[in-house]
Amino acid sequence: MIGILIFAHGRIASSYKKEIERMIGEQEEFYAIDLSEGCNLCEIKKNLEVLTSEKEFIIFVDFLGGTPCNLSLNVFKGNNKLRIITGFNFAMLLSACIRRKEKSIDEVVEIAINEAKRSIKNIKEVLNDKGCKS
Numbered sequence: 132m133i134g135i136l137i138f139a140h141g142r143i144a145s146s147y148k149k150e151i152e153r154m155i156g157e158q159e160e161f162y163a164i165d166l167s168e169g170c171n172l173c174e175i176k177k178n179l180e181v182l183t184s185e186k187e188f189i190i191f192v193d194f195l196g197g198t199p200c201n202l203s204l205n206v207f208k209g210n211n212k213l214r215i216i217t218g219f220n221f222a223m224l225l226s227a228c229i230r231r232k233e234k235s236i237d238e239v240v241e242i243a244i245n246e247a248k249r250s251i252k253n254i255k256e257v258l259n260d261k262g263c264k265s
Contacts, residue, residue, distance in 0.1 A: 133231040133239055134160035134186055136179075137224065138203060139193035141165060151225055158228055160186070166199055179206045187212045187236045189227060189243075191219040214240050222250035 135158075137144040144163035152158055162182065164175060182188070183206055192199040195217040203215050214236055216223075226246040231239050258264075 134188040136162045136190045138164045138199040223247035
């Protein structure tokens with residue numbers, strides 16, 4: 132099974148993990164790292180290396196260029212079993228958790244990204260398309 136790690140600033144990662152597991156049950160190989168002020172970045176980097184060294188993993192980080200992304204990139208170099216996705220949302224994480232048992236890592240990445248795009252809507256436009264007045 133493909134491992135999934137959510138890595139983000141604040142408590143976003145653990146909050147998303149908790150809600151996903153509330154919806155679909157406890158997940159194996161599913162982790163969250165919340166980056167807060169005063170975290171030991173060297174320790175986090177070591178933990179990332181250990182966690183992702185043995186099996187395929189997808190790391191979802193909150194945004195490109197942030198500390199979670201940059202630390203993940205250090206681990207990514209030379210690891211062909213690792214994928215990093217920036218700019219996650221709940222729908223894509225849920226989809227990745229559900230589909231990772233039956234698909235390859237690259238298929239799960241594609242599914243997750245497509246689900247993210249599909250789930251982002253301007254509600255005013257959706258309502259207008261359905262003939263509703265805003």
